[in-house]
Ligand SMILES: NC(=[NH2+])NCCC[C@H](N)C(=O)O
């Protein structure tokens with residue numbers, strides 16, 4: 001596989017210092033070599049430029065969304081990188097940075113594909129709007145924006161309007177979902193596989209159902225957005241919003257074995273590593289690297 005590695009050192013979507021260090025930390029810990037040694041050709045596109053904004057200005061653009069214009073602008077630039085990568089027949093692999101970048105990845109990929117699916121693997125739904133968000137952090141809103149729900153500054157990233165239709169959205173591993181998010185998921189009838197559902201029905205069965213639904217939906221592209229906080233909080237202390245009751249490393253690997261085994265995945269995000277709040281033994285970075293080793297060894301060449 002030809003892979004375009006795109007770094008997005010973004011922290012303004014989570015408003016937590018350290019999230020911007022994710023791309024550099026993954027590079028220092030050998031992500032390029034991992035991709036290469038698994039037989040892929042990797043093109044490091046470097047990092048998307050992130051303008052500096054002082055924290056006093058976080059609500060300057062909107063009273064209920066932090067750093068709105070900066071997050072939107074970064075996402076627009078990311079979207080164009082993703083689109084151009086796909087045009088050049090490379091697989092865009094986006095490393096964060098916080099999860100607000102998902103809006104840009106999806107915007108870029110959805111411009112290339114006619115009818116795209118998104119698999120959002122996350123302890124959270126990230127389908128808040130400024131009206132339902134408990135935090136004002138835009139990393140809790142990108143998936144809503146991609147479905148054309150929320151503020152125009154976010155729903156009109158890269159091009160105006162809807163990027164992915166709700167029927168093509170799959171949320172896996174959710175266990176910290178806000179009430180407004182549950183309401184939207186109901187209203188849009190989203191394919192939401194919460195951790196409760198996974199535990200009740202079994203991960204294999206849930207993955208099988210997702211695969212079958214995607215195959216039956218005749219989509220021409222599938223984007224995976226992987227938030228590392230879907231893993232259990234004990235495995236990822238170095239992420240901004242860890243949640244107990246998550247997947248083990250083995251389960252995380254099973255998800256990719258199944259999904260990448262289908263050969264329908266066309267782009268992917270890997271987000272929310274915050275090396276600054278990792279523990280002494282760098283457990284989060286190590287677990288990220290272990291996941292990445294698995295991802296690139298499973299991805300077909
Ligand atoms: N990408 C993430 N880690 N998102 C966490 C979102 C947390 C919470 N639901 C919020 O809207 O603020």
Ligand SMILES: [Mn+2]
Nearest residue numbers: 099122126227
């Ligand atoms: Mn997320």
Ligand SMILES: [Mn+2]
Nearest residue numbers: 123124227229
């Ligand atoms: Mn999350």
